[in-house]
Every structure is written in structure tokens, then in C-alpha cells.
Amino acid sequence: MKKVSLDELAPGMKLARDVILDDGRFLLLKGFTIKNRYLDKIRMYNIPYVYVEDEIGKVEYFSEEKVYTETFQTIKSVMDTVRGGGDVNLPVIKETVDTIVKKILNDDNVFMKLTGIRDIDNYTYLHSVDVCIYSVIAGKSLNMSIDEINELALGAILHDIGKCKVPLTILNKPARLTADEYNIIKDHTRYGYDIAIKTPGVTEEVARIALLHHEHWDGSGYPMGLSGEEIDYMARIVAVADVYDALTANRVYRKRYMPHEAAEYIMANSASHFDYEILKKFLDNIAIYPADIIVLLNTGEIARVVESKGKESLRPKVMVITRKDGPPVLEPYEIDLMKNPTVFIVDILS
Numbered sequence: 001m002k003k004v005s006l007d008e009l010a011p012g013m014k015l016a017r018d019v020i021l022d023d024g025r026f027l028l029l030k031g032f033t034i035k036n037r038y039l040d041k042i043r044m045y046n047i048p049y050v051y052v053e054d055e056i057g058k059v060e061y062f063s064e065e066k067v068y069t070e071t072f073q074t075i076k077s078v079m080d081t082v083r084g085g086g087d088v089n090l091p092v093i094k095e096t097v098d099t100i101v102k103k104i105l106n107d108d109n110v111f112m113k114l115t116g117i118r119d120i121d122n123y124t125y126l127h128s129v130d131v132c133i134y135s136v137i138a139g140k141s142l143n144m145s146i147d148e149i150n151e152l153a154l155g156a157i158l159h160d161i162g163k164c165k166v167p168l169t170i171l172n173k174p175a176r177l178t179a180d181e182y183n184i185i186k187d188h189t190r191y192g193y194d195i196a197i198k199t200p201g202v203t204e205e206v207a208r209i210a211l212l213h214h215e216h217w218d219g220s221g222y223p224m225g226l227s228g229e230e231i232d233y234m235a236r237i238v239a240v241a242d243v244y245d246a247l248t249a250n251r252v253y254r255k256r257y258m259p260h261e262a263a264e265y266i267m268a269n270s271a272s273h274f275d276y277e278i279l280k281k282f283l284d285n286i287a288i289y290p291a292d293i294i295v296l297l298n299t300g301e302i303a304r305v306v307e308s309k310g311k312e313s314l315r316p317k318v319m320v321i322t323r324k325d326g327p328p329v330l331e332p333y334e335i336d337l338m339k340n341p342t343v344f345i346v347d348i349l350s
Contacts (some may be wrong), residue, residue, distance in 0.1 A: 001016040001017070001051050001052070001053060001054065002016075002051070002052060002053075002054055003049050003050075003051055004049060004050060004051075004052055004142075005048065005049050005091055006042060006043055006048070006049070006050075006316060009034060009035050009039065009042070009052070010034065010040055011034055011035055011039070011063055011086065012033065012034065012063075013033070013034045013052040013053070014032070014033050014034070014049040014052060014053045015028055015029070015030050015031060015032045015033075015034070015050060015051065015052060015053075016030065016052055016053045017050070017051040018030050019042065019047060021045055021047075021048055027041070027042070027045060027047070028042075029304060029321070032292065034052075035041055035063070036063065036066075058345055064103070064110050064111050064114060065114065067099055067100065067103065067111075068114045068129065070096065071096050071097075071100060071129050071132075071157075071232060072097045072122070072125055072126055072129050073222055074092055074093060074123065074152055075093070075096075075125050075128050075129060075157055076125040077092075078092070078093060078161075078163050079124070079125065079128075079161060079163075079252075080162040082140060082161060082195060083165075085134045085189070085281065087199065088158070088161070088195065088196070088199040088202075089288055090199055090200070090201045090202065091165065093154065093157065093158070094154065094201075096157075097132065097150065097153045097154050098150065098154060100132060100133065100296060101146070101149055101150055101153050102134060102135055104133065104137055104140065105140060105146070105149070105156075107135075108137050108140065108285060108286075108287075109287050109290060109291070109307075111133045112133075112286065112287040112290035115130040115133055115134070115245065116246050116259060123249065124160055124163055127160065127242075127245055127246065127249065128156075128157050128158075128159065128160055129157065129242045130241075130243055130245045131156050131159060131160075131238060131242050132153050132156040132157040132158070134156075134240075134241035134244065134245060134282070134286060135152050135153060135155075135156035135237050135241045136149055136153050137158070137240050137282075137286055138154065138237050138240065138241065138278065138281060138282045138285065138286075139152045139153075139165075139237060140285075141281045141282075141284065141285040142278065142281050144238070147288065148234075151203065151206055151234065152209075152237060152238070154202070154206050154236055155196075155205070155206040155207075155208075155209030155210065155235075155238060156209065156237075156238050156241065158192070158196055158202075158206070158209070159192065159209055159210050159213050159238050159242065160188065160192065160210075160227040161191075161195050161196060161210060162187070162189060162190065162191030162192025162193070162195060162210055162291055163185075163188045163191075163192075164186035164191070164195070165187075165188065165191040165195075166187070166188050166191070167184070169186055170185060171185070173252075174251045175252060175253060177248050177322075184213070186222050186223065187223075188233065189210060189211050189212070189213070189214055189222065189223045190211065190223055192207075192210030192211065193207050193208065193211035195210075196210050197334060205232065205234060206234075208232050208234075208235060209232070209234050209235050209238050210225070211224075211235070212224070212226065212231055212232050212235035212239075213235050213238045213239050213242055214239070214242075214332070215227075215231045215235065215239065215275055216239075216272060216273045216274075217236075217271070217274055217275055217276075218230070218271070218272045218273070218274075218279045219274060220272065221273075231275075236274070236275040236278050237278055237282075239273070239274060240274050240275075240278055240279050240282045241264065241282070243266055243273070243274075243298070244262050244263070244282070244286075247261075247262035247265055247266075248262045258346070258347075258348075259288040259348075260288060260289070260314045260315070260344075260345065263283055263288055263314060266279060266283075267279070267283070277329065283301045283311065284311060286313075287307075287308065287313050288313040288314055288316075289305045289313050289314075289316045289345065289348075290305065290313075291305055291306060291307035292304060292305065292307075293305050293348055293350065294321075294348070294349040294350045295318065295345045295348055296344060296345070296346050296347040296348075296349055297320075297335075297343055297344065298320070298343060298344050298345075298346050299321060299343055300323075301320045301323060302320070302321055302322035302349065303318035303319055303320045303321060303335065304318065304319045304321055304332075305317075305318055305319075306318060306319055308320055308332065312338065315337035315338045315344070316337060316338075317334055317335070317336045317337070317338075318334070318335050318337060318345075319332045319333070319334050320332055320333050320334075327329055
């Protein structure tokens with residue numbers, strides 16, 4: 001353990017002691033790995049120094065935030081270019097997707113704390129990144145080959161490329177769409193297929209993900225009304241990721257679903273909308289409430305999620321850091337939400 005000033009503190013360092021504010025509240029807990037977004041928060045509280053674990057060998061620090069941001073910037077640039085009449089820069093997208101795939105194959109949860117970041121102006125781009133991440137996790141759990149996962153990831157990140165051909169007045173409308181506007185939006189699947197298939201290096205299978213990701217298991221989807229195994233396998237995977245991620249985002253016309261509510265929603269629609277086996281693998285392998293996020297409980301307590309995955313993360317173990325009446329907890333205590341059915345998460349704070 002060593003003491004470091006804020007000037008010395010860097011992403012990748014792991015806290016050896018809790019960071020406690022002057023009023024006794026916990027800011028960060030022992031064992032937390034410092035990330036870029038937390039450096040400003042620590043500086044804001046004028047904390048002079050913290051204790052971190054000694055380095056064991058010098059290794060290059062991998063920043064999931066950096067990769068996520070670069071992926072967002074890449075898909076935004078590509079989609080903006082296509083909207084302006086340009087072509088898809090496939091080599092850049094493939095390089096970006098390759099990084100995501102490699103990291104997730106090594107660690108399913110590597111990007112999970114970053115999914116769900118939303119702002120209205122960038123919704124489509126961030127959604128594309130999240131759907132790619134979720135799809136790769138699902139593909140890995142379904143024992144797909146690396147080549148298949150790479151194809152899946154490429155199709156997932158391009159699944160909404162057809163929205164580049166939808167008028168922004170409709171795409172960004174701050175209200176519910178009319179029936180006519182919704183029909184225009186639905187055309188993005190055909191536009192997406194046309195854009196993808198005309199891009200040298202994009203396979204038919206990848207292009208069909210853009211075309212078929214809104215098809216439903218019972219045949220009630222669009223654009224072709226396919227059902228069951230008529231729907232391409234990879235499109236069925238992306239369909240689950242697409243709906244789950246969309247539900248967990250705030251929209252102008254509705255408040256976001258909490259992650260466990262989104263999981264319950266897609267389970268309730270499993271017979272009509274989704275391939276149940278894919279859906280089950282999806283929910284069994286994503287971290288619905290990722291480790292280290294800060295949540296508000298219905299009891300009024302504020303807690304940090306302890307690492308969990310799959311069904312366990314629907315009702316994860318949490319470490320309470322602030323009591324319901326406001327004072328900080330000097331010694332954080334654990335609640336297993338699975339064993340305490342009257343306690344549940346009502347909001348994600350950070």
C-alpha cells in the first residue's frame with residue numbers, strides 16, 4: 001500500500017483504503033479500480049491524497065471507457081457520413097469491433113458498467129454500441145466460433161445503419177410517432193440491408209441482421225413477417241439485445257425501465273417475440289446490475305452492487321454505504337436481495 005496525491009493518482013490504480021469524506025460519507029470503497037470519470041469527482045471534494053495498492057509489475061492499462069468512447073465516435077462518424085451520402089468505412093468499423101470482441105471473449109463484464117449511457121442527441125449511436133456488446137456476450141454464451149462472433153458483432157453495430165435514411169425530424173421527434181411516421185421508421189430495416197450489402201466486404205449474413213432484427217418469433221414483426229427459424233439466427237440474437245437495451249433508455253415519451261424490469265418484460269414476451277433459448281442464454285450471461293454501480297434501494301438506503309451475473313444480478317448482493325435516514329455507514333454491510341424479497345433497487349445513481 002502507498003499514499004499518492006491527486007496529481008499522482010491515475011486510472012487503473014486500485015484503492016487500498018476507503019475514501020471517506022469529512023462528514024463521514026463513503027465516496028469510494030477499498031478495492032475500487034480508479035477510472036477517468038472518477039478523478040474529477042475526487043478532485044471536486046478536495047481530497048488531498050488516497051491510499052492505493054502497490055503495483056505488481058508494470059503493465060499497460062486497458063481503459064474500457066476509452067474503447068467504448070472510441071467505438072461510439074466511430075459508429076457516429078460512419079453513420080453521419082452515410083447520412084451525408086458517403087460510404088461505410090468498413091475497415092475502421094471492423095478494427096473497432098475486433099477490439100470489443102477480443103475484450104469480451106476475455107471478460108464478459110468488461111463493458112457492462114458503461115452500457116445504458118444515454119443522451120437524446122446520441123441515442124442511436126450509443127444504442128448501436130450497446131447492442132454490439134450485448135450480442136457478443138450472447139454469442140459467446142451460445143458457443144459460436146470467433147469468426148461467427150465477429151460477423152455477429154459487425155451486424156449488431158450496423159443493425160440501425162438504415163436510420164441514416166430516415167428524416168431526423170422523425171428520428172428525433174420529441175413525442176410519440178404517428179402511424180405514418182412509424183411506418184417510415186420501419187423502413188430503416190430495408191434501408192440498412194441495402195446500405196450494408198452494397199458495402200464491399202459485408203456478407204449477406206451481416207446485411208440480413210439489419211434487415212431482420214425486428215422480426216418476431218410468432219411472425220408479427222417486420223419487414224417480412226417471418227417466424228421461428230425462418231428468421232436468421234444472428235438476427236434473433238440481435239433482436240433480444242436491441243429490445244433489452246432500448247427498454248433501459250429514457251425516451252421523451254416514457255421513463256426508462258430499470259434493468260430487472262426490462263429483463264422481466266422480455267421474458268414476458270418470450271413466446272411471441274423471441275427465440276426462448278437465445279433469450280435464456282442472454283439473461284443468464286449479462287450482468288443486469290453490473291458490479292460497482294451505485295443504486296438506491298426502496299428502503300432509502302444507497303448501496304454499491306457486488307459483482308454478480310445472470311439471474312443472480314436480477315437481485316444482486318449489494319453493499320450499503322448510506323443509511324435510509326441519511327447518515328453514512330462507517331462499516332458498510334451487505335444485503336442479498338435474492339434473500340430479502342421486500343428490498344429492491346428503484347434507481348441507478350452512478
